[in-house]
Amino acid sequence: MATVNIAGKDVELDEEGFLTNLADWNRDVAEYMAKEEKVDMTESHWEVIDFLREYYDEYQIAPAIRVLTKAIGKKLGPDKGNNKYLYELFPYGPAKQACKIGGLPKPTGCI
Amino acid sequence: MLHIVNKSPSERNSVDTCLGHAKDGSAVLLIEDAVYAATAGNMSEAKVKAAMPNVKVYALGPDLAARGMSARVLDGVNVVDYGGFVDLVAEHSNCQSWL
Amino acid sequence: MSDEMDMEEGGTIKKFMFVNRKAPYGTIYALESLEVVLISAAFEQDVSLAFIDDGVYQLMKNINTDGIEMKSFSKTYRALEGYDIEKLYVERESLEARGLSEDDLVVDVQVVGAAEMADLMNEQDVVLSF
Numbered sequence: 001m002a003t004v005n006i007a008g009k010d011v012e013l014d015e016e017g018f019l020t021n022l023a024d025w026n027r028d029v030a031e032y033m034a035k036e037e038k039v040d041m042t043e044s045h046w047e048v049i050d051f052l053r054e055y056y057d058e059y060q061i062a063p064a065i066r067v068l069t070k071a072i073g074k075k076l077g078p079d080k081g082n083n084k085y086l087y088e089l090f091p092y093g094p095a096k097q098a099c100k101i102g103g104l105p106k107p108t109g110c111i
Numbered sequence: 112m113l114h115i116v117n118k119s120p121s122e123r124n125s126v127d128t129c130l131g132h133a134k135d136g137s138a139v140l141l142i143e144d145a146v147y148a149a150t151a152g153n154m155s156e157a158k159v160k161a162a163m164p165n166v167k168v169y170a171l172g173p174d175l176a177a178r179g180m181s182a183r184v185l186d187g188v189n190v191v192d193y194g195g196f197v198d199l200v201a202e203h204s205n206c207q208s209w210l
Numbered sequence: 211m212s213d214e215m216d217m218e219e220g221g222t223i224k225k226f227m228f229v230n231r232k233a234p235y236g237t238i239y240a241l242e243s244l245e246v247v248l249i250s251a252a253f254e255q256d257v258s259l260a261f262i263d264d265g266v267y268q269l270m271k272n273i274n275t276d277g278i279e280m281k282s283f284s285k286t287y288r289a290l291e292g293y294d295i296e297k298l299y300v301e302r303e304s305l306e307a308r309g310l311s312e313d314d315l316v317v318d319v320q321v322v323g324a325a326e327m328a329d330l331m332n333e334q335d336v337v338l339s340f
Binding site for chain 3: 112124125128131132133134137205206207208209210
Binding site for chain 1: 248251252281282283284285286288289292293
């Protein structure tokens, strides 16, 4: 557990850097998390993060990568609904990295 | 299919629901606190007896003994030891442990 | 969400049934079952869920856990379709004994009688109880 100050606000993170309190999330927190993950946020990144947060809001879980890929394909088109595209955006695993940046809990079943 | 139950019939409905879902020709093995269901005078006696023509009912001997119930086992219930437990599992292609 | 690898193709597909017989929130069984179901989807097996006895309460609409400081997993049942888990069987007798009907449930299910449920269980390779 660690507390970091992000844009003037104290935010608690767990030992793996995920938000302890999901309500602490905002765009500044996302930018901070992205920097820690060495990800340069672009519109394409935000598109995935926003999608993930919507998915979480609707189903109360972060999707498995296979499910995420399929759902993104359906919503944003097949050129984005594939592993290659998502791994280019989040090289260390779209599941874990995008969840962390999006302020969602560590994915269920993620090792 | 082999059904295994380990909860007392007076505490949980596992024995009841199991008997209600055991198809003809299947086996029900009562172990731990579920062995009470295999004894005379217990609240489940009627249901166990009703099931017995179509379903083979087994009870684990060491668990009956540990509860002082060995002499009260219903007629028609097959008492098995741990070796018999293993044989039952091996004889059946699938198995369900009820909670 | 996990970055798991797909299983190698050509493996045998087995029939798995998760049997849910406990009410949600009073104990951890319902949530544990759901998590195992979600993880099992990664192995691309033939997965089905059965809801019997108090297990039918897991699927109630209008669940709101705000007041008990527990996360609701009610909406998560609706995510199962996206995981290609589409066989949800609910026992008619269990619904009726609790004054419930299919319309009270949060997700589309197949309502089956106890005899049909027994058949479904019998044809499984693996049955896991929760």
